[in-house]
Amino acid sequence: MSYPLIHMSRSNVKHRLSNFDFTIMLKRKLVLPIYHPASAPVCKCGTTHDIYGHHHFRCVRISKKAAHNYINEYGLQPALQQVLPTAGIITTSSIVQTEAPHHITNQPLLRPFDIEYQPNHTLGDSNLPPSQFAVCGADITIDHCPDPPSASALEDISSYTANAERCLQAAEKRKFTTMGGTVTANTMTREDVLRTLHTDAKHLQMWAICPYGGMGPMLRRFLFGEDPIRPLSFTANRSQAANMYLASLQSSAPHGILPLANSSWSSSKPSHQKFYGHSYTAPTPKISFLQQFGLACTKAFASHIRRPIRTQRAPQASSGPTRAPPGLNSPFSTNTGV
Numbered sequence: 001m002s003y004p005l006i007h008m009s010r011s012n013v014k015h016r017l018s019n020f021d022f023t024i025m026l027k028r029k030l031v032l033p034i035y036h037p038a039s040a041p042v043c044k045c046g047t048t049h050d051i052y053g054h055h056h057f058r059c060v061r062i063s064k065k066a067a068h069n070y071i072n073e074y075g076l077q078p079a080l081q082q083v084l085p086t087a088g089i090i091t092t093s094s095i096v097q098t099e100a101p102h103h104i105t106n107q108p109l110l111r112p113f114d115i116e117y118q119p120n121h122t123l124g125d126s127n128l129p130p131s132q133f134a135v136c137g138a139d140i141t142i143d144h145c146p147d148p149p150s151a152s153a154l155e156d157i158s159s160y161t162a163n164a165e166r167c168l169q170a171a172e173k174r175k176f177t178t179m180g181g182t183v184t185a186n187t188m189t190r191e192d193v194l195r196t197l198h199t200d201a202k203h204l205q206m207w208a209i210c211p212y213g214g215m216g217p218m219l220r221r222f223l224f225g226e227d228p229i230r231p232l233s234f235t236a237n238r239s240q241a242a243n244m245y246l247a248s249l250q251s252s253a254p255h256g257i258l259p260l261a262n263s264s265w266s267s268s269k270p271s272h273q274k275f276y277g278h279s280y281t282a283p284t285p286k287i288s289f290l291q292q293f294g295l296a297c298t299k300a301f302a303s304h305i306r307r308p309i310r311t312q313r314a315p316q317a318s319s320g321p322t323r324a325p326p327g328l329n330s331p332f333s334t335n336t337g338v
């Protein structure tokens with residue numbers, strides 16, 4: 001999420017962040033406190049927020065649905081709509097859809113895909129094997145980050161990275177085995193849904209996103225072509241989840257779309273067109289995608305942190321200092337000009 005903080009053209013109004021959101025997200029990026037310890041607000045679950053704002057994403061009483069929907073509609077949809085035709089994965093007239101119903105005959109309002117498209121791997125410079133699927137897409141989940149590493153773990157950043165991947169991979173696995181809340185009172189299990197999708201040649205992936213914009217292994221394979229450090233495994237009673245997951249690791253599954261888009265664009269762009277998306281700060285399809293995705297995450301998570309102002313109890317009175325040190329104003333302060 002560095003791009004929207006330091007490297008996107010502010011001449012585009014949509015790229016601008018309010019001072020309030022910029023301050024919150026810059027502090028989050030730098031792992032600086034966003035609350036003073038003596039005046040941190042109390043969540044509706046009764047827990048006092050930690051000074052870094054992690055509890056906003058860990059508490060089960062705080063819904064992340066608004067942030068989820070914003071990232072899906074204003075980050076992933078427009079970014080994929082632009083980059084998938086460039087990569088030769090869909091035609092220029094094909095629409096990337098969000099929350100489409102009617103995938104399951106007896107549960108027409110069930111929407112197993114947050115985002116979906118119709119792949120056609122024979123387009124452009126795409127070198128992927130022909131797609132076996134009529135529809136590909138993903139169910140998106142926002143997960144919390146792992147606990148901060150200990151001082152000794154900081155000496156080995158690779159172990160912390162692996163821990164973060166395992167955390168997001170656990171979120172992927174939960175999505176494969178539980179239904180989520182897209183509709184209520186449905187009577188189908190996750191295995192039933194996956195079996196129906198598999199029969200209809202529809203491919204569902206689970207894309208996990210952390211509150212810092214980090215991506216789970218399935219999303220990273222789709223975007224960058226990276227394989228997971230250790231593939232997921234499922235118990236015998238989750239055969240449909242295993243089938244769908246293994247399908248995502250096949251060479252015919254969509255993967256590495258950003259390198260593919262970079263390659264296709266650089267070989268086919270007009271000589272006078274220097275920058276993808278007409279911005280010198282986004283010279284390639286990959287950077288353009290990451291900027292749009294990062295901007296949506298930044299706005300969604302800043303709004304998520306601000307939102308509980310209306311739903312949580314006010315900060316409790318404290319006998320200690322209530323005024324934050326310079327630069328550490330609480331987002332709950334009435335002073336929005338931080």
Ligand SMILES: [Zn+2]
Pocket residue numbers: 043044045046047055059060061062
């Ligand atoms: Zn809470």
